[in-house]
Amino acid sequence: MSENFSRRGFLGLAAGGVAAAGLAGCGFAPPSGGGGSSSSGALVFRWWGGEARNRAYQQTLDLFKQKTGITVTAQFSGYDGYFNKLNTEFAGGNPPDIFQMDTALVSTYAAKGVLTDLSRYIPDTIHLDTLYPAVRTAGTVGGKPYGVPSGSGYAPVVYDKNVFEQAKIPVPTDNWTWNDFTTIAGELSKAMGSGKYGALDASRDDSGALQPWLRQRGKDLYTAEGVLGFNEDDLKEWFTYWEGLRKSGAICPPEMLSNADSATGNHPLITGQVAMTTGWGLAQIQPLTQHALDIVIVPRGSNGKTGQAPSGGVLLSVPVKSSNPDGAAKLIDFFATDTDAIKIMGIQRGFPPSDKALNTLLPSLSASDKRDVTYGQYVSQEVVKDGIPNAPTAPAGYNDVKNALDAAAKQVAFAKMSVADGVTRFFSDAKTALANAK
Known part of the structure; x- marks a missing residue:
């Protein structure tokens, strides 16, 4: 089971006080725009996670290269210190092209003007409509999507x-x-x-x-x-x-x-x-x-x-200074919609956020994972019956x-x-x- 399933993950919206403070102290101005190079260019992808998540990500990135020709350089670590390193890169003007974002911190980074508004990639490149309605807005700040959810969770x-x-x-x-x-x-x-x-x-x-x-x-x-x-x-x-x-x-x-x-x-x-x-x-x-x-x-x-307020697992975000935002958008969609990628990632980043992911993964899940996931589907149905608006993204x-x-x-x-x-x-x-x- 992924370490993402924790009070600091999909239930607790991971803590990040040091990260937020570090970002606030960087003192950089919002960049004027992204790199916008050809979508066939290489990508740098940063994430945090344990051994199982790291292994799944790397296997999926190999598959992405086979199917698209885009090479992805992997950078990963544990959660501790992750955002401090990222903040240093933002301050130096050399962030990764795509990175794993904490749901609790997306508002903080969006407010600094360092994240790409992904609206221009939706729905043609990033098929956000394939995800369950209750989790689609997990990365939305001020009505704009700055991160795409990778999973779902409940309380x-x-x-x-x-x-x-x-x-x-x-x-x-x-x-x-x-x-x-x-x-x-x-x-x-x-x-x-x-x-x-x-x-x-x-x-x-x-x-x-x-x-x-x-x-x-x-x-x-x-x-x-x-x-x-x-x-x-x-x-x-x-x-x-x-x-x-x-x-x-x-x-x-x-x-x-x-x-x-x-x-x-x-x-x-x-x-x-x-x-x-x-x-x-x-x-x-x-x-x-x-x-x-x-x-x-x-x-x-x-x-x-x-x-209930279903969470979006972890998010994938793209800096405005990404050298290849088009390729990063393709990679985000690959994680969300490619059947082989879904199988490899499993529930490392949250419960299946779509019917496609659910149907793909259920046959291979352990008994406890399956119970968690299928109960999550019940909760999602009850959320629809509640008729309550989606919970706003946690603010800075x-x-x-x-x-x-x-x-x-x-x-x-x-x-x-x-x-x-x-x-x-x-x-x-x-x-x-x-x-x-x-």
């Missing part, structure tokens, strides 16, 4: 089926609500015994819990204008809900959250300390335990809406806002702040972060 709750069976408690169903979550988490805590809890505290989980909750109420994390899409009363209700669960013992104490940011053997779900968690996909965390895990949609609102300053929510939620959880003070602190820090990012 599930992963739960331990064995614990539910031992506790003789029915597993949650697809139509469960937040009231059901409260009841089930409380029953599990009582049944599991001392030191164990029904669920992980998700009060700080922005995209995996708070965003669906807000969208169920007709709001969102952000507006299309890049400001907060909810108010103090909304966050007070959110923090108060989790405060009640915490005081009743239905969710874990804050000390357990230190092991919840990575899919490792120390995660509270894997150690048996909690029975339910947000923030992860099934196929990512299932290999860490012999227990049978399963997934269910984040609880619905009282109006029956899921509030997103990562600092995410950190502000994490900090405020933890202060409340550790009883170092009241709910009211935590709300005040968050809005002060978040508004400052968004203003400074402009």
Whole structure:
């Protein structure tokens, strides 16, 4: 399973505070235009990823050369330091021709004027209409596409089926609500015994819990204008809900959250300390335990809406100083529409973002991957039923806002702040972060 399926990937919209700060400090002016050389010219493609993703990319690039004659030089690394290196190249005027972009940072880079508006390649070169409607706009900023999504994702709750069976408690169903979550988490805590809890505290989980909750109420994390899409009363209700669960013992104490940011053997779900968690996909965390895990949609609102905001996996973007933007556009489309490329890449960059990708990949997926993917299709269908507009792209300053929510939620959880003070602190820090990012 790809490392992309993580809180910092398709569920959490990868963190990038250092990257954003580095870009802001580059001090370069928006370039006047791209290179525009022949589409048969060579390309330089930069991405981050683990060994499996790197291998898949390189095999796909070899195939691209065979089919188009365009040679692609690969540059890759881990996520740490990736955007610092990229920022240095942007500042020096020599960025790669195409690069893997973090969904959470596309607004930051677009605001600096360093990304190509891909509108001129859609639909003739880049067939964006082949992707599911809910993910097509993942790279759109101010109505213009600056990145093309490579996958899709959703916000599930992963739960331990064995614990539910031992506790003789029915597993949650697809139509469960937040009231059901409260009841089930409380029953599990009582049944599991001392030191164990029904669920992980998700009060700080922005995209995996708070965003669906807000969208169920007709709001969102952000507006299309890049400001907060909810108010103090909304966050007070959110923090108060989790405060009640915490005081009743239905969710874990804050000390357990230190092991919840990575899919490792120390995660509270894997150690048996909690029975339910947000923030992860099934196929990512299932290999860490012999227990049978399963997934269910984040609880619905009282109006029956899921509030889900499917993400776009990672994006592919083209700098305005690309020496071959036409060739880069061809490569983007190749990843999205070529059957052989789809097979090689698998789900390294997110769940299949189109029916073509889904039908191509399903026969070869592992059981846990297949469960994740097919449930994702169910969620996509429910999103259509919701009838809620697509979530706006995260604005510049997103990562600092995410950190502000994490900090405020933890202060409340550790009883170092009241709910009211935590709300005040968050809005002060978040508004400052968004203003400074402009």
